[in-house]
Amino acid sequence: MALVLGARVIEVVRSLAMERIPVGVVTPTGDPARWSRYARNVLTWDWMLPAERHDEALADRLVRFARQQASPPVLMYCSDQSMVFVSQHRERLAEGFRFVVPDAALVEAMEDKARFAALAEAHALPVPPTVVLDHCQENPPDELLDLGLPLIVKPTARDRTWVTAAGSSAKAVRIETKEELLEFWPRVRCLSKPAIAQEIVPGPETAVVSYHVYVDDKGEIAGEFTGCKIRTIPVEYGHTSSLTITDDPEVTRLGREVCRALDLRGVAKIDFKLGPDGRLHLFEINARLTLWAHPGAQAGVNLPAIMYADLTGRPRPDSTRTRTHMDWVHPKDVVAARAHGISMTQWLSWMWRTRPVTGVWKWDDPGPLLGMAAVRVKGKAFRSPTPAAD
Numbered sequence: 001m002a003l004v005l006g007a008r009v010i011e012v013v014r015s016l017a018m019e020r021i022p023v024g025v026v027t028p029t030g031d032p033a034r035w036s037r038y039a040r041n042v043l044t045w046d047w048m049l050p051a052e053r054h055d056e057a058l059a060d061r062l063v064r065f066a067r068q069q070a071s072p073p074v075l076m077y078c079s080d081q082s083m084v085f086v087s088q089h090r091e092r093l094a095e096g097f098r099f100v101v102p103d104a105a106l107v108e109a110m111e112d113k114a115r116f117a118a119l120a121e122a123h124a125l126p127v128p129p130t131v132v133l134d135h136c137q138e139n140p141p142d143e144l145l146d147l148g149l150p151l152i153v154k155p156t157a158r159d160r161t162w163v164t165a166a167g168s169s170a171k172a173v174r175i176e177t178k179e180e181l182l183e184f185w186p187r188v189r190c191l192s193k194p195a196i197a198q199e200i201v202p203g204p205e206t207a208v209v210s211y212h213v214y215v216d217d218k219g220e221i222a223g224e225f226t227g228c229k230i231r232t233i234p235v236e237y238g239h240t241s242s243l244t245i246t247d248d249p250e251v252t253r254l255g256r257e258v259c260r261a262l263d264l265r266g267v268a269k270i271d272f273k274l275g276p277d278g279r280l281h282l283f284e285i286n287a288r289l290t291l292w293a294h295p296g297a298q299a300g301v302n303l304p305a306i307m308y309a310d311l312t313g314r315p316r317p318d319s320t321r322t323r324t325h326m327d328w329v330h331p332k333d334v335v336a337a338r339a340h341g342i343s344m345t346q347w348l349s350w351m352w353r354t355r356p357v358t359g360v361w362k363w364d365d366p367g368p369l370l371g372m373a374a375v376r377v378k379g380k381a382f383r384s385p386t387p388a389a390d
Helices: 010-017 056-067 080-088 104-111 113-122 142-146 160-166 178-188 249-262 293-298 303-312 333-339 344-354 367-381
Strands: 002-005 023-027 039-044 074-077 130-133 151-155 173-175 195-199 208-215 221-233 239-246 266-274 280-286 326-329
Touching: 002 010, 002 056, 002 080, 010 023, 010 293, 010 303, 039 056, 074 080, 074 303, 080 104, 104 113, 104 280, 113 130, 113 195, 113 280, 130 142, 151 160, 160 178, 173 178, 208 249, 208 303, 221 249, 221 293, 221 303, 221 333, 239 293, 239 333, 249 266, 249 280, 266 303, 293 303, 293 326, 326 344, 333 344
Parallel strands: 002 023, 002 074, 023 039
Antiparallel strands: 130 195, 151 173, 151 195, 208 221, 208 266, 221 239, 239 326, 266 280
């Protein structure tokens, strides 16, 4: 069995189901995976809670569950919070589970953008010029303006304090003028952790490309693919609503270099943005499974299943790429398309031509979309907030 931790984990569940691997989930109330025919609900858990709530008591509960199984389950994590939880409680969790997680210091640096800025500088990684924002200061630091305007502000932790500060679940906030910076600064001071400011790399979200990889315990690459976004919601600094799997040799080369520089183990999604100068700029590293797992698996590189095979001593599934330029689409992409200036006719034509892998919806597993819809209807009825798409 694979036990999957995090939120919005349905694409990982379906990747594992492709290899007939039984799956349990530890997800928040309302997570689409809870209604999947391929998943068993083991525990309801809100991964957006403050980090200190993901404590030893939670690790104890999971280990008790693991010990009730015929063989130790494989533990997989799909959110920053669950990644940090597994890292911090790795010794206790190892008493019941099989899993792979990077070095603890590396996990902390990848999850915390302020630490990641220092890590990138130490390893000469190609990140845009960055300033760490001390949220205890009354006024913006002088060096912030040295980055030039406009600039973007990114949270170290995308928790509820960031959603309040940004006014949405957007991944970053664009600051155009000094007046906007002064107006936004009091909200920076209310964040749970320091934020960072970065020089903007011009270009649309479609210029964001990514390298996806699983590195085994010997440091060998066991599976890899590349991809890029098609649309996001919202249009700027939004969450992926459609994407395509690619075969980009330059992104692969640079992704491998980053893995070697950091001596990375396990799974990772490494994001770059292609600048107008033709250079790739490193944005972030997510050392966890993501929604890209399912389209990658459909393309022939099933990272969750390869990792599961290694941890259970089974033969690895074939990771030969069978299809490139394969698209994936979330139900919200119809809204994103309209925001991108694409008509319904154009969007339907694209859907017909590409026949993308569908996120959340699946004819033989309709529960996740129906459950998600029911939660949203209930949320509107009671005027309660609902999670954003990833």
